[in-house]
Amino acid sequence: MKYIDEFRDGEVARAIAASIKAEVDAGASYHIMEFCGGHTHAISRYGLEDLLPANVRMIHGPGCPVCVLPIGRIDAAIWLARQPGVILCTYGDMLRVPGSKRVSLLKAKAEGCDIRMVYSTMDALKLATTHPDQQVVFFAIGFETTTPPTAVAIKQAQALGLTNFSVFCNHVLTPSAITQILDSPEVRELGTVKLDAFIGPAHVSTIIGSRPYEYFAEEYQRPVVIAGFEPLDVMQAVRMLVRQINDGRFEVENEFSRAVTRDGNEKAKSLVAEMFELRRVFEWRGLGMVPYSALRLKEPYAAWDAERRWDVPQDTPADNKACECGAILRGVKKPLDCKLFGTVCTPENPMGSCMVSAEGACAAYWTYGRFRDAAPGDAEGPEPESDE
Amino acid sequence: MTLPRRAHPRPLDIAHGRVDLTHGGGGRAMAQLVEELFIKAFDNPALNQRNDQAAFDVPAGRMVMTTDGYVISPLFFPGGDIGSLAVHGTVNDVAMAGAVPLSLSAGFIIEEGFPLADLKRIVDSMARASREAGVPVVTGDTKVVEKGKGDGIFITTAGIGMVPPGVEISGDKAQAGDAILISGTMGDHGVAVMSQRESLGFETDILSDSAALHTMVAEMIKTSPGIHVLRDPTRGGLAATLNEIATQSGIGMLIEENLVPVRPEVRGACELLGLDPLYVANEGKLICICAEADAEVVLAVMRAHPLGENAARIGTCRADSHHFVQMKTGMGGMRVVDWLAGEQLPRIC
Numbered sequence: 255m256k257y258i259d260e261f262r263d264g265e266v267a268r269a270i271a272a273s274i275k276a277e278v279d280a281g282a283s284y285h286i287m288e289f290c291g292g293h294t295h296a297i298s299r300y301g302l303e304d305l306l307p308a309n310v311r312m313i314h315g316p317g318c319p320v321c322v323l324p325i326g327r328i329d330a331a332i333w334l335a336r337q338p339g340v341i342l343c344t345y346g347d348m349l350r351v352p353g354s355k356r357v358s359l360l361k362a363k364a365e366g367c368d369i370r371m372v373y374s375t376m377d378a379l380k381l382a383t384t385h386p387d388q389q390v391v392f393f394a395i396g397f398e399t400t401t402p403p404t405a406v407a408i409k410q411a412q413a414l415g416l417t418n419f420s421v422f423c424n425h426v427l428t429p430s431a432i433t434q435i436l437d438s439p440e441v442r443e444l445g446t447v448k449l450d451a452f453i454g455p456a457h458v459s460t461i462i463g464s465r466p467y468e469y470f471a472e473e474y475q476r477p478v479v480i481a482g483f484e485p486l487d488v489m490q491a492v493r494m495l496v497r498q499i500n501d502g503r504f505e506v507e508n509e510f511s512r513a514v515t516r517d518g519n520e521k522a523k524s525l526v527a528e529m530f531e532l533r534r535v536f537e538w539r540g541l542g543m544v545p546y547s548a549l550r551l552k553e554p555y556a557a558w559d560a561e562r563r564w565d566v567p568q569d570t571p572a573d574n575k576a577c578e579c580g581a582i583l584r585g586v587k588k589p590l591d592c593k594l595f596g597t598v599c600t601p602e603n604p605m606g607s608c609m610v611s612a613e614g615a616c617a618a619y620w621t622y623g624r625f626r627d628a629a630p631g632d633a634e635g636p637e638p639e640s641d642e
Numbered sequence: 643m644t645l646p647r648r649a650h651p652r653p654l655d656i657a658h659g660r661v662d663l664t665h666g667g668g669g670r671a672m673a674q675l676v677e678e679l680f681i682k683a684f685d686n687p688a689l690n691q692r693n694d695q696a697a698f699d700v701p702a703g704r705m706v707m708t709t710d711g712y713v714i715s716p717l718f719f720p721g722g723d724i725g726s727l728a729v730h731g732t733v734n735d736v737a738m739a740g741a742v743p744l745s746l747s748a749g750f751i752i753e754e755g756f757p758l759a760d761l762k763r764i765v766d767s768m769a770r771a772s773r774e775a776g777v778p779v780v781t782g783d784t785k786v787v788e789k790g791k792g793d794g795i796f797i798t799t800a801g802i803g804m805v806p807p808g809v810e811i812s813g814d815k816a817q818a819g820d821a822i823l824i825s826g827t828m829g830d831h832g833v834a835v836m837s838q839r840e841s842l843g844f845e846t847d848i849l850s851d852s853a854a855l856h857t858m859v860a861e862m863i864k865t866s867p868g869i870h871v872l873r874d875p876t877r878g879g880l881a882a883t884l885n886e887i888a889t890q891s892g893i894g895m896l897i898e899e900n901l902v903p904v905r906p907e908v909r910g911a912c913e914l915l916g917l918d919p920l921y922v923a924n925e926g927k928l929i930c931i932c933a934e935a936d937a938e939v940v941l942a943v944m945r946a947h948p949l950g951e952n953a954a955r956i957g958t959c960r961a962d963s964h965h966f967v968q969m970k971t972g973m974g975g976m977r978v979v980d981w982l983a984g985e986q987l988p989r990i991c
């Protein structure tokens with residue numbers, strides 16, 4: 255497959271791995287957080303950690319839009335879906351995430367709510383035109399990548415004069431979450447957690463550009479390399495970060511130059527700026543209340559805001575007390591440090607945010623990484639012989 | 643004066659008619675539907691007796707029986723439809739015991755208002771698949787449910803078959819050191835079906851691989867009666883099926899990503915939709931687990947069969963108390979190929 259295979263070449267990966275191994279300082283350790291779930295997924299799916307030296311540790315950050323949505327917002331979406339005449343639309347990943355009492359949208363659907371999985375905001379808009387007697391609510395989630403399509407859908411609804419379309423807006427902002435992590439006491443003051451560098455978001459950066467990361471590279475003195483979601487992108491980003499750490503540099507570098515510019519997508523940015531404003535505070539699953547970290551529709555677009563059209567509950571129920579997602583997302587703990595991991599919390603029955611989506615740190619570890627903890631010698635056997 | 647005796651003065655209006663509740667009511671309308679549509683299409687001596695059961699002789703030996711339900715949407719997809727799929731799926735379930743399929747049953751649960759033309763198309767396709775496989779549908783049933791209480795049409799089947807003497811194939815017989823073979827490319831059926839779902843709207847030339855595998859199985863068994871496990875990786879794809887076998891047999895597996903054949907079009911579609919081809923359904927492929935010593939000859943037999951041209955060895959069974967299915971990735975790393983958690987849903991970002 256063109257433009258894909260080039261970035262999944264095992265030979266090249268091994269060459270990069272060899273140069274990382276040669277360049278790391280054996281006496282030092284390198285703690286690199288990949289912020290995005292897309293990177294976590296690539297690392298797990300392609301087994302990239304096996305290619306890295308033992309003193310390069312990847313910390314899986316909170317950049318999974320499904321994982322960071324708090325229980326209260328899921329409950330609110332289910333509440334909306336239960337209103338008479340409402341069709342609630344959302345992206346597929348969102349359906350399985352449990353809210354309070356473990357009710358997910360999938361379960362609400364089974365109860366009889368009209369909940370549809372859509373692939374784009376345009377699908378939701380189409381439903382509004384074909385179901386004029388019903389209220390179509392788009393449950394909008396995601397980082398800066400998915401915000402512009404939501405904006406476009408509202409613009410189109412406005413142009414079409416659709417009064418039965420609205421958006422339950424949960425769009426969140428990447429830089430505020432990274433700042434929150436860097437400001438957490440473990441990282442900033444106590445120094446108990448080492449967080450040396452960041453792999454910056456791929457798709458998010460195509461919209462916002464590389465400029466927004468310059469502030470915290472400078473302020474927190476942490477190098478950032480923006481990288482694509484393919485396995486070679488991740489390997490190359492690790493090599494670039496190792497070099498920055500070795501040199502004592504803390505710059506924003508762009509590995510994903512085939513798609514990301516310094517200023518990003520001006521058209522998308524100005525559309526978002528025109529239509530959305532910052533929420534003073536927004537709850538993130540795992541990170542808690544994060545100031546100025548999410549968007550809501552501005553007053554001129556209130557007619558398309560589901561939170562203004564309905565009296566949507568604003569409760570903030572807490573996660574399970576034993577759940578360690580917050581600490582895992584900040585790199586303080588690993589999935590195995592959580593008592594719930596693999597016992598009551600599994601991908602089939604997730605308790606916390608990190609287990610809900612394939613991009614979550616716990617789910618990725620459960621799905622792709624568990625064999626590393628198999629007893630020594632247990633999982634050894636003859637290597638398969640190639641017949642090609 | 644006597645009138646000529648005609649059970650149904652007006653033939654079924656296949657072109658414009660629709661199934662209504664009388665077609666399941668046990669009266670003349672139902673008799674007519676059975677006569678003019680089902681018996682005409684399936685036409686075989688056991689069915690033609692028109693009894694509530696089929697009577698036939700069976701040879702002595704070990705028999706297998708399977709049952710299956712088909713609820714696919716859309717009903718017609720590139721490379722097949724719910725009718726042919728019902729035959730292939732049931733024949734394959736019988737064949738995966740190494741058995742020779744003998745006969746099938748078919749139950750139709752039809753929603754009121756379903757076009758007779760579509761029903762005929764499905765039944766004809768089912769009859770064609772059954773004739774091509776040489777496995778007759780010997781008994782059947784029709785029910786009609788009210789509008790809104792079914793999704794067009796559901797088909798349930800049963801299948802029976804005879805296991806040749808000396809063949810002992812079962813999901814719990816895989817052993818450490820056994821070779822893992824698959825008969826062709828993964829994910830064709832699932833992607834072909836998904837491409838037809840209205841909300842996806844992408845165009846592809848990918849056809850479902852829906853096919854009856856019993857003739858290939860017969861060849862494989864003739865050459866190597868000691869095959870340990872056969873299973874068709876349908877729902878949940880290769881990943882789910884390997885995990886089932888690993889758990890049943892109490893072993894682990896190690897496969898190699900680069901050895902699993904996947905069509906470029908299927909890879910492309912999966913890339914677009916955020917799916918993993920290892921988890922996408924197949925309806926005309928099988929997994930074979932056999933002793934290392936038999937691997938090459940079984941693979942050669944599979945490749946010589948038209949349905950096994952792309953057969954490949956993908957890995958090896960090994961001792962592992964966790965029963966993990968692991969995969970060496972194309973990058974050279976390792977990962978667990980786990981059960982699917984819930985349904986495979988596209989990722990967002």
